[in-house]
Structure formats: C-alpha cells, structure tokens
Amino acid sequence: MECREFQHHLSDYLGGELGEPFFGQMVEHEVECTRCRATVLEADVLPSPLLDTKERRQVQEQIRVRTEGRDCHWIELRMAEALEESLDPSDREIVRVHIEDCASCQRMRDMLQALPDFYSQLPELSAGREFTREVLALTSGPVPGVIQILRALWRRPEAVWEVALAGGLVVAILFGNQVPEYSSMSAWVKDAAVAQMPMGNQVWKTEDGKQRFGFVTDGAAQVHTTWKKVEEKAGGVSDWMQRSGEDIRTGDYTGLLDEIRVVLEPLGLYPEDETQEAGEQGDER
C-alpha cells in the first residue's frame, strides 16, 4: 500500500469503516511507515524510520489495542445491511470468517436478525371514528347547522372558541359596501341554517331579493386572518362587524352574543330557558 492510499482512507480506518482484508493492509502499512503512523498519532515524524524487532512488536501491540473492534464496526454495518439485501459474496465471506471467532459480532448478528421479531411486536393501532371526529372538529368537518352552534354559544359563552374549533361556525359578514344590515343578516342566518352551508364564501339572497356575500369559517386562526383581510379589502367594515371583531379579538363575547340574540329572537329560534340565561348575561354586562 502506498502512503497516498493510506492517507486517503485514514478517517474510515480510524472510524472503523473498513473491513478485511483492506483493514489488515492498513494496519500493516501503519506498522511499516513512520510517516503515516505519525499522522495517525498526530505526532511529529519519528527520528528513525527503521524499527528493530522489539520496537516493531511494541508498535504492533499499540496499534492492535487502538484498532481493536474497529473492523467489528465494519462487520456490524455489513450485517445490518444484510437484513435488507444479500451482501456480495466476498463481503459475506469476510463476515463469516470474522464472526467465527468474534463473540461480540456473533451477539450483534443474533440481535440484528431478531430485529424483525421485535418490530412485529409493536401494536397495530387503529384510529377509529372518534379520532376522525376529533380531527374534523379541529379542522373543517361537515359544518353543523348554524342554529345548533348559536345555541351552544348561547349556553356557554366562554366556549365560543371551542365551538368555533369544533367545526362550528363563526359567522363573519364580509365585503365592505355589501355588508348587510341586521334585517338581511337574519335572513342569511336562517338560510344558512336551512342549507347547512359548508364553510367558505357564500352568496345568498336577502328577503328583498338582493344578493349578499358572507363567509362561514371554521376556526379561530382562520377568523383572525380572515378578519385582517376583510379590514384591508373592505377598507372599513360596518359597525356590527367592527364590534363583533373586537369581541372576537378580545375574547369578550357578551356583546357578540347580544347581537346574535337580536338576530335570533325575532326568528323564534332558541328555547325559552336559554333566553332567560342570555338575558341575565346581558344584564351583567
């Protein structure tokens, strides 16, 4: 072996990446060559390039101690590879010979071969319907009827985000000059409830036959981004939107709920006891 080759493979040699018989040739060269041995030891070149027999044996012993198990590492990697695809015949032979008298690599081989057994003991999980429901609740899901959601909001105002995230509804009426007044919003809420509108932009007609635009969204994060867009796009929004947006941002929903109540009451769309509760909340404000 030439010094250049030795130097080229030095890091693999020290890292235990080399297998036999190449590994042995490297060891051989290290014993022979003062200059290369100095690189390995990161030492200056020794004064005498020639070793007598005793020195030579010492050097060999030092190298043996230092490199012990290094080629085992190479063997291990080949054995790990062999789980996947068969090794080429020369590698297989090297592994076989090495394993014959290396107890440590024998144990490694047994364990590597046992890995598939270990793997097969992991459970096969099944997500189930509950999981699907939870995911849908966190994302869009089929949009539940508007009215159910408004009722849920009514009962637990603090749960508004929860409900919104639960694939429910946060209604924002959008688009600057087309923002409807309360009268037309009631019509829209009614239509939305009947049609079970999916989330996204919705066009609907008001009672007086005008076309309106609205947005049904499904989650808190989306409300925030949407709201920003609306403000930019519309260059200002109606008072109702302004107030509701503020409520949503600050987490104080009593105002918003009052607004919703105003919409729902004339439609007779919520039960009496809930009216009562809502009335009390309104009073506290």
Place this chain on the structure above:
Amino acid sequence: MKTDEELVRLCQQRDAHSWQTLVDRHQDRILNLAFQFSGNRESARDLAQDIFVRLYESLGLYDPARPFQTWFNSLARNLCIDHYRKSRKDKAVVDPPVDEFGDLASDDEPTDRRLERREGKDLLLRALEQLGAISRDAIVQKDLQGLTHEEMASMEGVPVGTMKSRVSRARADLARILLKLEGRGVRHGVS
C-alpha cells in the same frame, strides 16, 4: 374511488366530505407512524391530530403535480422529527416508555407468550427512545413503514447510498442498545 390528488383538489374547493374521506383513508397509517416516533399512545394521538391539522392548513400549498403521498409523508415526517426532538429535550431524565395499554391480544394466547411479547415490545420502545432523531427516523421509515431506500432518499434529497448507510448504522445502533438493555453488551459498545 377518488384518488388522493382528486380529493385534495376538492378540499381546496372547501368540500368537507372530501376532507373527511382523506382523513379516513390516512388516519391509521399516520397514527401508527406517530406511535412509532413517540412510543406512547396518548402522545401519538395528539401528534397524529397535529399532523392532520397541519395538512389541512397546508392544503392550499399542495402542488397537484406532485404525488400526494410523497408530499404528505414528508410533512408528517417533519412534524414527527420535530416532536421527537422536542420531547427528548424536555425530558431531563428519559422515562422508559411502557405501553400502558398493553396488548389487545386474544385470550387464547398463552400468558407466558403474551408476557414475552409485551417485554419485547417495551424493550424495543425503550431502545428506540435512545436513538437520535435521524436514526429513529431511518428505522421508522425503512423497517416499520416499509419505505424503500430510494423513496427515503428522494424525500430528503440525499443520495441513495447515503440513505442505505444511514439505515445500516441506525440498525446497528439499535441492536447494540437492545443488547445493552438485555445486559449483554458488545465489547466495543458506543455509550
């Protein structure tokens, strides 16, 4: 049956039903992937849900020219690796994960066999826990998810050879850790 790509296109048009179909189709695989990374059913469920939420949020970014599976796999993988790194950093002391729910084994399986299975599984989970994120990823994708070296390499944009040696190294590390846990170390063991 609609392809994933078709479903995504419909999701992008806010079709809730297509989204549900997509979730339904992939949830088992994703849940198992998350479990293979976290070793714990509870956090696997949370992680899997995170993955779907992230997918949902990213649907608009999906380029239909790419196969959905590849795109989704790499999104899921990134989240799993992130989660794994964080959870390892959070744990000053690594608790050995024990699968608290046990096996859903059938009753006619002999008890000692079942115990053995259980021990093997817990041992594997503990060993996996000691692997670095990249090695664990290699084991999960190659040996547990059954991806090919080529698929893994293209997902990460590295040469196939690099991926092959990464997998071999991870297996050797895992085997060495398992031997250590079983009290039969190898003489040139890595800590």
